[in-house]
Amino acid sequence: MEKIYQLLHALLPSVPVWTVWIAAFLIPIGFIFGVYLTIFAFTTLVERKALGRIQNRYGPNRVGPFGILQPMADGLKILLKEDIVPRAADKFSHFLAPVLIVVPGLLVYLVVPVAPGMVAVDLKIGVLFALAVGTVSVIALFMAGWASRNKFSLLGAMRAVAQVVSYEVPTVMAGVAVIMAAGTLSTLTIVERQGGGILNISNLFVIGGLAESARCPFDLPEAESELIGGYHTEYSGFKFALFQMGEYLAGMAMAGVTVTLFLGGYMGPGSGPGLVGGLISMFWFFGKLTGMIALNIWIRGTWPRLRVDQLMGFAWKVLLPLALVNIVAVGLWHFLTPRPVAWVVTTGWLAIWVVVLTKCNAGAALEKREYRYI
């Protein structure tokens, strides 16, 4: 943002300073709104198409060629729908929740760099900011469920809150490992440090991210077959659309943070400073982001939904210990001096714990049961 300010100030010296300031604020905001909301709109289309393909049906194909105008049609339809508020609902919270749920998703994009130096706000603590802001959506979920005065909504909200709070811990821990390896909290610097070719893919973070944004197979808060719609059962029209939007934006934000932390962000062949390098960097970033979104859709299409106890057990018994082990592994990797030794020791350490955790978490063999018809 400061860079944009300086650039604008140099280009237009006669314009009053406060206008330049406002413009410097509005350009990144406009970029985030324009780009990510467009991606969101088309993600819904791609998701429906891909799910259709996976489930052996066509998916939307009526509006425009190949159904490409479907997002616009959806938007129009949902704007024209009646806004229904239950009589017993807590009006204020009921209204505020869908507004609030979009905010954290959008805030995360502030610190996700899309090209060298191209990040809305280069916070020194960017990673922490992204992780912290991402957790605020819990409040909105709870408000939605509680304010609706509906059993299903409340159950969905309680599930959502329990799930997000549980998965927050391993996700943040997985992020800590990256911070340790990179030695910085700034998203921009983390991306630059990954230039050395450390492909630090962490499934932990991806899984945690999926769970935090309540995507399949962790979509228990809105399990249609059990809870109607979960926390947004009592929402209609544009408020419902806001919930969908918040959910997708949060999912995409987690994908963006994953790309930044683990997949090298905008790094790729040809990326670098300057106009051409910057464009290539953006191509790499958005390519990787699209890849992560596609992975999310793929997982949603192919995996069954977990049970509640399995969900919580997975967070606390598998992901959390793994995240802690991972932190120790990064510490070992950082301090052991000859690189090959560090790699061998770290891999061994991780392998031991993976075996131990698998043994500990293996379900007890079912007793032999007999079924008789009397």
Place this chain on the structure above:
Amino acid sequence: MNIAFWIISAVTVLGALLAVTLRNLVHCVLALILFFIGIAAHYFLLRADFLGAVQILIYVGAVAVLILFAIMLTHNVTGTEGPREVLGVKWWSGSAIAAVLAILLKKAIQGDALSAILPAGAKAHSSAAEIGKALVAGWVVPLEAIAILLTAALIGAVVIALEEIRKSR
């Protein structure tokens, strides 16, 4: 800077006032969250960005949710039952404690201890690295003591929960 300070302060104080005056407990917690976010904004304003982010992560993301959970387990969430006591004994004792605390804090803030750590006119900068170094260098023993205390509390909670499960069987 000053305008931002006053706006954020107004929102923060409003949140705190609503948190103690509203009758519906869930509304109170939502107001409390507003207050937490206001405090985080103050930290950001003072360039203590690490504190600000941690404030959001822990207070908004975890503590507020914990309070909400606790409230959902209680009766009388809407606060319609029971007499409404204004200016009672509790109010006076509470405000007396708050006044004493405010005076003590004022003394501590204006005292020499803080100005020794942060000399007047020091340039504001990101605090994450210094906090980290201070925690693992100078304050490692208190940090570990707190860690052990929290672990003990966690284990204690599990033990209590196990006891109840055993009883119910």
